[in-house]
Amino acid sequence: xxxxxxxxxxxxxxxxxxxxxxxxxxxxxxxxxxxxxxxxxxxxxxxxxxxxxxxxxxxxxxxxxxxxxxxxxxxxxxxxxxxxxx
Amino acid sequence: xxxxxxxxxxxxxxxxxxxxxxxxxxxxxxxxxxxxxxxxxxxxxxxxxxxxxxxxxxxxxxxxxxxxxxxxxxxxxxxxxxxxxxxxxxxxxxxxxxxxxxxxxxxxxxxxxxxxxxxxxxxxxxxxxxxxxxxxxxxxxxxxxxxxxxxxxxxxxxxxxxxxxxxxxxxxxxxxxxxxxxxxxxxxxxxxxxxxxxx
Amino acid sequence: xxxxxxxxxxxxxxxxxxxxxxxxxxxxxxxxxxxxxxxxxxxxxxxxxxxxxxxxxxxxxxxxxxxxxxxxxxxxxxxxxxxxxxxxxxxxxxxxxxxxxxxxxxxxxxxxxxxxxxxxxxxxxxxxxxxxxxxxxxxxxxxxxxxxxxxxxxxxxxxxxxxxxxxxxxxxxxxxxxxxxxxxxxxxxxxxxxxxxxxxxxxxxxxxxxxxxxxxxxxxxxxxxxxxxxxxxxxxxxxxxxxxxxxxxxx
Numbered sequence: 001x002x003x004x005x006x007x008x009x010x011x012x013x014x015x016x017x018x019x020x021x022x023x024x025x026x027x028x029x030x031x032x033x034x035x036x037x038x039x040x041x042x043x044x045x046x047x048x049x050x051x052x053x054x055x056x057x058x059x060x061x062x063x064x065x066x067x068x069x070x071x072x073x074x075x076x077x078x079x080x081x082x083x084x085x086x
Numbered sequence: 087x088x089x090x091x092x093x094x095x096x097x098x099x100x101x102x103x104x105x106x107x108x109x110x111x112x113x114x115x116x117x118x119x120x121x122x123x124x125x126x127x128x129x130x131x132x133x134x135x136x137x138x139x140x141x142x143x144x145x146x147x148x149x150x151x152x153x154x155x156x157x158x159x160x161x162x163x164x165x166x167x168x169x170x171x172x173x174x175x176x177x178x179x180x181x182x183x184x185x186x187x188x189x190x191x192x193x194x195x196x197x198x199x200x201x202x203x204x205x206x207x208x209x210x211x212x213x214x215x216x217x218x219x220x221x222x223x224x225x226x227x228x229x230x231x232x233x234x235x236x237x238x239x240x241x242x243x244x245x246x247x248x249x250x251x252x253x254x255x256x257x258x259x260x261x262x263x264x265x266x267x268x269x270x271x272x273x274x275x276x277x278x279x280x281x282x283x284x285x
Numbered sequence: 286x287x288x289x290x291x292x293x294x295x296x297x298x299x300x301x302x303x304x305x306x307x308x309x310x311x312x313x314x315x316x317x318x319x320x321x322x323x324x325x326x327x328x329x330x331x332x333x334x335x336x337x338x339x340x341x342x343x344x345x346x347x348x349x350x351x352x353x354x355x356x357x358x359x360x361x362x363x364x365x366x367x368x369x370x371x372x373x374x375x376x377x378x379x380x381x382x383x384x385x386x387x388x389x390x391x392x393x394x395x396x397x398x399x400x401x402x403x404x405x406x407x408x409x410x411x412x413x414x415x416x417x418x419x420x421x422x423x424x425x426x427x428x429x430x431x432x433x434x435x436x437x438x439x440x441x442x443x444x445x446x447x448x449x450x451x452x453x454x455x456x457x458x459x460x461x462x463x464x465x466x467x468x469x470x471x472x473x474x475x476x477x478x479x480x481x482x483x484x485x486x487x488x489x490x491x492x493x494x495x496x497x498x499x500x501x502x503x504x505x506x507x508x509x510x511x512x513x514x515x516x517x518x519x520x521x522x523x524x525x526x527x528x529x530x531x532x533x534x535x536x
Binding site: 004042044046047048049051053058060063064065066067070072074 | 116117118119120121122165166201245264265267268269270281282283
């Protein structure tokens, strides 16, 4: 579908990479500069990979793909990520 | 192998010889996208071909639709494993679109409204292998499937058939597109199951 | 607030079905025993991985319906008629079966979200009730007095899940209220005609523009409620949503 989901839809795949749940974190968009909780990111899951877009400007913040033995991650759309340490 | 879930069968999967390896047949037409459905109205639509020398040729919707077009039937293979056979389209062959454009370029970067890109050798767009398609199943191509116009290159995985296409950059060097730069195969031949880099 | 379940890369765990409970004619609750379960917060979900004998594998996310309680978790699955996974979970899966799962996942759409939670409004559309029910149950388990208003939108009264339990909380806890919006057909004695959630419902449910709001359900429902909250000038930073997609849930 081309309707999007919320950031928690990325949390599962990202849990393979990060030791901390980044959906609690606040990310700043490299395109528009807006800060949003990663939980608020617009997620598109059905494509060949997962894409998280800025809720303000739709710029790609995070991209993730998985093959049977590899995971690829691109976060160049996030200029910074602020995470609470529990 | 992951734990088998008792009694779980999943979707009907056929080992039909007409299907490339690892694919299953669908009868609906799944919509997959890396972003929101693009909304471009034909009065605003423009298609541009830029050669390696920087020369630009562009078409409006009117001039594009004035090009000779053809109706064709083809099979679609998506890297997410579904295949849809016998789909009916109408579009302009890239042979017609690119006729008269002088280039020594070997590679193409395809650009779409919304920022999506994909790359392939120029040779794979020619020789009756690719179209800019604007009608599907005898109706105007729906927005969710890439309307007003999409690229269609059926001999490669469907991620190469960029929806909401807006132009081609003809290049002497190969530039990986949106998925090719994130682990997907640079070429993407379904019959050789070239899904990921290194396949 | 317990710092549960967000540290450490998540592994696939093996869960065993210990109980099945029909909630409606199309929804059932699956009780799972998950050795190694680290505990979870209300609102989080799990990813289930199902594998056929030929190795074909697929994953789906399901919200956890229960409040955290040892190594037991509950999922409530709504069967989508031509879905790939929900008919299996709703009709084929049996007690004793084992299934792989990963979780808990998702640390943003959780309650409580802070150490001193505000009065909270919860909007559930269809199967969106599941994670919100985990929040209602967590609140009950904590003995919390934080006011909760649940607005639950369902097609018909027979589609309501957890109806008796919700009525129980409403009857015994003055801080908890539940109201229903029926979109297709209401109860015979209802004064309200069936229809989608509307401005009066939202403004009636509001505690104040700064209160916490959770919205969960199919995308059209979440988008409608978000838009209505916008019209009511509710602070968007206080609104947390979990969209289930266009079909109203993973199928």
